Amino acid sequence: MAARIVVIGSANTDLVARVPSFPAPGESKMADEFHITPGGKGANQAVAAVRAGADVTFVGRLGDDDFGRRRLDELRCAGVDCTYVRLTHNTHSGVALIAIEPSGENLIVVAPGANMCVSERDVTEARNALAGADCLLLQLEIPHETVYHALRVARKEGVTTILNPAPAPSEPLPDDVWPHIDYLTPNQTEMAALTSDLNAPDAESAARALLARGVGAVIMTLGAHGARCLTPDMDEVVPAFEVEAVDTVGAGDAFAAGLGCALAEGRPLLEAVRFANAAAALSVTGSGAQESMPERHEIEELLAS
Ligand code: RIB
Numbered sequence: 001m002a003a004r005i006v007v008i009g010s011a012n013t014d015l016v017a018r019v020p021s022f023p024a025p026g027e028s029k030m031a032d033e034f035h036i037t038p039g040g041k042g043a044n045q046a047v048a049a050v051r052a053g054a055d056v057t058f059v060g061r062l063g064d065d066d067f068g069r070r071r072l073d074e075l076r077c078a079g080v081d082c083t084y085v086r087l088t089h090n091t092h093s094g095v096a097l098i099a100i101e102p103s104g105e106n107l108i109v110v111a112p113g114a115n116m117c118v119s120e121r122d123v124t125e126a127r128n129a130l131a132g133a134d135c136l137l138l139q140l141e142i143p144h145e146t147v148y149h150a151l152r153v154a155r156k157e158g159v160t161t162i163l164n165p166a167p168a169p170s171e172p173l174p175d176d177v178w179p180h181i182d183y184l185t186p187n188q189t190e191m192a193a194l195t196s197d198l199n200a201p202d203a204e205s206a207a208r209a210l211l212a213r214g215v216g217a218v219i220m221t222l223g224a225h226g227a228r229c230l231t232p233d234m235d236e237v238v239p240a241f242e243v244e245a246v247d248t249v250g251a252g253d254a255f256a257a258g259l260g261c262a263l264a265e266g267r268p269l270l271e272a273v274r275f276a277n278a279a280a281a282l283s284v285t286g287s288g289a290q291e292s293m294p295e296r297h298e299i300e301e302l303l304a305s
Pocket of ligand 1: 010012013014038039040041044095096108110141249250251252253289
């Protein structure tokens with residue numbers, strides 16, 4: 001049976017310009033190419049999880065505008081259950097302004113709009129879906145109070161939780177929230193933000209401090225270097241797959257979704273991280289956050305190679 005995953009998070013329209021190099025503050029740059037593509041960390045993870053083989057329910061908000069209706073149609077066409085996606089009046093759909101350099105590196109500015117209306121009530125309304133899930137995927141592109149509420153509800157329902165703490169928060173999470181996170185997947189910037197209240201001399205001490213606060217496992221994503229998994233009794237780096245990156249937007253989302261699917265299917269942690277690394281690697285070989293999310297057979301082929 002397919003893994004059942006609930007994603008609570010953001011849905012955006014990505015306005016993507018390919019630039020020869022990033023503009024400096026105050027500078028204008030001419031772009032070589034421009035595309036409008038579906039994005040948003042929550043929606044990206046929902047689509048990635050469907051392609052990786054899961055049954056996925058998405059909880060989120062879009063504006064009642066052209067972008068919103070298109071994004072909702074696309075999510076449905078991708079096979080995501082959108083029963084708990086609401087079109088919201090009085091605000092615009094979330095938009096991300098993205099610049100991409102030839103190396104694949106990106107800069108992103110998000111105007112969240114309707115994403116900031118994803119509420120604790122939305123989570124409560126989706127409680128039945130959550131109760132039947134194997135895994136809950138969360139990010140930080142919606143109100144943080146909603147994320148904390150979802151973590152508490154998931155814990156009561158016995159659902160495995162994964163928090164992808166992106167974008168990096170301006171301050172650490174409340175103390176009582178940490179024990180509700182089974183798997184935390186920060187990159188280096190996010191790790192520094194999450195532990196800014198600690199005097200941790202390095203990433204390992206910072207991760208150990210989060211484990212001491214109650215997080216089940218910290219999986220630090222290291223880009224081309226793979227992912228470092230720390231639990232109270234493990235510290236292992238799972239190497240990345242070597243690929244040629246054309247667009248790294250959504251790689252963290254592919255990783256989180258891959259991890260969620262593999263864990264929900266019962267794979268052991270290091271095997272699940274390898275699966276997530278494969279999903280992330282494949283996602284950077286194509287353009288567009290959602291469009292480049294790999295299908296299950298592609299992930300399996302890379303794992304077998
Ligand atoms: O994680 C990538 C996503 O971040 C993009 O799709 C963009 O919408 C921003 O939310």
